[in-house]
Amino acid sequence: MIPGQRVFHPAFGTGRVISVSRTGPRTVALVDFGFTRAPIVLEALQALSTDEGTATDSQPTNSLDAVPAEAPVKESPTAPVEVEHRERSHGSAGLGGSATEARKGVTALRLGQVLETQVLELSVGTDRVQARLGDALTRALGDRPTFLLVDGVWGGGKTHALTLLQALARKENMATASAVMDGVAVTLSEPMQLMEEVVSSLRFPGSVSADSLGQFLRKAKRETRSSTLRARGADQVADALDSLPLAAFDDPEGLQCIEDYFSFSLSTTQIRSKLRLLEYEASAPPVLRARRVDDRPRAFAVLLKNWAQFSAVMGARGLLIVLDELDVEYASTAYFSKACFGLRARRRALLKQLKALSEHRAPLLVALASAPAGPDVETENDAVEDVREAMGPTLIHIKAANPNDDELKDLLSRLTALYQTAYPATTLELPAQWASDLFGGLHARYRRMPNAVPRHFVRTALEALDLLTVGEKSFDEVLQLLRASD
Numbered sequence: 001m002i003p004g005q006r007v008f009h010p011a012f013g014t015g016r017v018i019s020v021s022r023t024g025p026r027t028v029a030l031v032d033f034g035f036t037r038a039p040i041v042l043e044a045l046q047a048l049s050t051d052e053g054t055a056t057d058s059q060p061t062n063s064l065d066a067v068p069a070e071a072p073v074k075e076s077p078t079a080p081v082e083v084e085h086r087e088r089s090h091g092s093a094g095l096g097g098s099a100t101e102a103r104k105g106v107t108a109l110r111l112g113q114v115l116e117t118q119v120l121e122l123s124v125g126t127d128r129v130q131a132r133l134g135d136a137l138t139r140a141l142g143d144r145p146t147f148l149l150v151d152g153v154w155g156g157g158k159t160h161a162l163t164l165l166q167a168l169a170r171k172e173n174m175a176t177a178s179a180v181m182d183g184v185a186v187t188l189s190e191p192m193q194l195m196e197e198v199v200s201s202l203r204f205p206g207s208v209s210a211d212s213l214g215q216f217l218r219k220a221k222r223e224t225r226s227s228t229l230r231a232r233g234a235d236q237v238a239d240a241l242d243s244l245p246l247a248a249f250d251d252p253e254g255l256q257c258i259e260d261y262f263s264f265s266l267s268t269t270q271i272r273s274k275l276r277l278l279e280y281e282a283s284a285p286p287v288l289r290a291r292r293v294d295d296r297p298r299a300f301a302v303l304l305k306n307w308a309q310f311s312a313v314m315g316a317r318g319l320l321i322v323l324d325e326l327d328v329e330y331a332s333t334a335y336f337s338k339a340c341f342g343l344r345a346r347r348r349a350l351l352k353q354l355k356a357l358s359e360h361r362a363p364l365l366v367a368l369a370s371a372p373a374g375p376d377v378e379t380e381n382d383a384v385e386d387v388r389e390a391m392g393p394t395l396i397h398i399k400a401a402n403p404n405d406d407e408l409k410d411l412l413s414r415l416t417a418l419y420q421t422a423y424p425a426t427t428l429e430l431p432a433q434w435a436s437d438l439f440g441g442l443h444a445r446y447r448r449m450p451n452a453v454p455r456h457f458v459r460t461a462l463e464a465l466d467l468l469t470v471g472e473k474s475f476d477e478v479l480q481l482l483r484a485s486d
Contacts, residue, residue: 003256007031007045012038013104014048018200033104102422109415110462112155112455116170118418119163124411125403126157126164133165136396137172140365141318145305145357147391150369151384152400155455158369161400162322165367169320170205174363175311177201178322183332188323188350189343191300192289196264198321199307205316214259216314217241218249225313233362234309236288236302237262243285245275254278264289293346301353308364318363326370326383334381344380351390358394403454408446409439411454412461419465434475438464441482 005017007029015033020042027042105118114122123130133148140146148165152158166176179186179197186197202213220229221241229238240262248254254275261271267289272282290299308319333343354366370383379385388395403411413435442464446457464482467473473481 006048008048009033009040009045012040012107013100098421099424102418105418106422106462109458112159112459114160114163116163116167119160119167122411122414122418123160123164124414125407126161126401129161129398129401130164130168132396132398133161133168136365136367137165137168137174137320140320141172141174141363143361143363145308145360145362145364146366146396147354147358147394148365148367148396148398149384149387149391150367150398150400151372152369153451153453154371155451155453156371156402157400157454158371159324160454161398162324162367162369166320166322169365173205173315173317174320174365175202175204175316175318176320176322177203177307178324181323181325181329183329187329187332187343188326188347189329189333190346191296191350192264195289195300195303198304199263202307204311204314213262214255216310217258217262218255220310220314221246221249228313229306229310232309232313233360234306234313236286237306237310239286240288244271244282245280248275248278248280248282251278251280254280261285262288294349297346297350297353300350301357304354304364304366305357305360305362308362312363318365321364321366323366323368326368326387327373330370330373330381330383330386334377348380348386348390351387355391355394405443408443408454408457411457412439412442415458415461416465419462423469437479438475438482441479445482 003017003019006014007017008014009031012031012033015031018030018032018037020027020029028039029042029045031038031040031045101115101117105115105122108115109122136146136148150158150161152161162178166178169176177198178201179194181187186194188194199213204212204216220226221244226238226242229235229241244258248258257266257271257274257278260266261268266274268285268287271285275282288303290296304321311319329347333340333347357364368383368387370387372384373382379389388397416435442457442461445460446452449456460482464478467478467481468475
């Protein structure tokens with residue numbers, strides 16, 4: 001199995017291999033499934049040829065807390081049969097494209113995510129958020145680097161807002177890249193590792209996954225775009241392109257080495273050595289990855305501007321960078337130790353360099369997302385407050401939208417439609433009164449939760465739909481379970 005190969009996973013669906021590595025006795029592939037990236041052991045993946053189907057095989061679950069899967073079927077005393085159950089196979093054969101995409105969407109929702117292709121249809125109560133996201137995009141597309149912070153509790157819509165922003169950016173023909181902060185491998189305190197993640201996830205307009213960087217680098221080399229890049233201030237990328245032989249870009253192995261060099265997987269010495277083995281000679285490629293720790297924050301900002309300009313030169317209107325889960329990173333450095341003090345200082349140095357980008361010209365939008373910290377947490381350990389303090393008034397601060405009751409009812413109807421599309425062999429047609437009663441049960445359960453957030457509502461709704469189909473529960477039984485005391 002090699003990077004770029006299409007694969008299938010029973011739970012996540014179809015994806016593309018990003019990298020393959022050895023972890024102890026196991027070989028693990030990092031796979032991009034569109035709505036998420038995940039490390040998967042090779043034995044769990046099925047390689048797909050270019051003409052094989054791409055349907056997922058994810059099935060409805062059979063749970064609503066601890067409901068037994070084999071409870072007897074009872075018909076409602078007030079109606080004949082609310083849900084018609086049919087024998088069905090949830091295999092991938094015979095599924096159309098819309099059913100395939102809908103199944104991916106249902107799987108993503110179970111994981112607390114949403115597909116970029118479905119986020120607009122599944123967004124309720126986000127008009128104000130969309131308007132502010134649109135303002136940020138307009139500013140960035142005007143060659144003014146823009147910084148955006150989405151703030152909200154866990155499950156409250158932060159990631160949804162970021163996905164919505166990515167969908168809007170793609171409609172504006174922008175290139176996109178994203179990274180999830182984990183406080184270890186991907187962190188603001190390690191700018192070069194963060195840049196490696198950003199570059200490896202770059203998606204250009206017209207591409208469906210983050211595997212097109214090499215092709216755009218090849219196009220830039222063949223069309224001699226270096227002078228245009230320099231005119232726009234992207235000197236580092238231009239110098240790197242000029243230092244590499246054109247023939248290497250036409251060789252698949254050479255192009256892979258070049259892509260690894262631009263994404264920091266290979267150093268300057270390593271790229272020269274690799275190309276020499278392929279009988280190509282590179283003339284002193286520049287050092288892209290800063291060696292000194294103190295130089296890395298500025299180097300990151302410079303390279304970020306370079307990639308924004310590269311995106312514009314290669315046909316995109318700009319570049320969107322999404323950095324999610326900042327609160328996870330800040331929690332990892334909230335200890336009283338010398339090491340954590342150093343990490344906090346390096347993180348603040350990077351934020352300072354990012355703020356300085358506001359004085360330059362580049363079609364760049366950087367969006368960050370974080371949950372708020374507790375009331376007694378110091379600013380340097382609170383992602384929301386620290387970013388606001390570091391970036392100043394130029395930062396656009398958005399609170400994640402919390403839908404009202406009418407919007408939740410609208411959301412349920414959209415989820416039901418998505419579910420029916422995902423599993424077309426299931427007849428799930430609820431009359432208006434039953435749909436209203438189902439919402440009532442879901443809403444009552446939702447409001448009883450100590451932290452009622454949209455993610456809980458979505459997951460509970462999907463579980464209820466599962467019970468009405470695979471679980472073979474009657475409508476009245478599902479309502480009783482929803483209305484029961486927790």
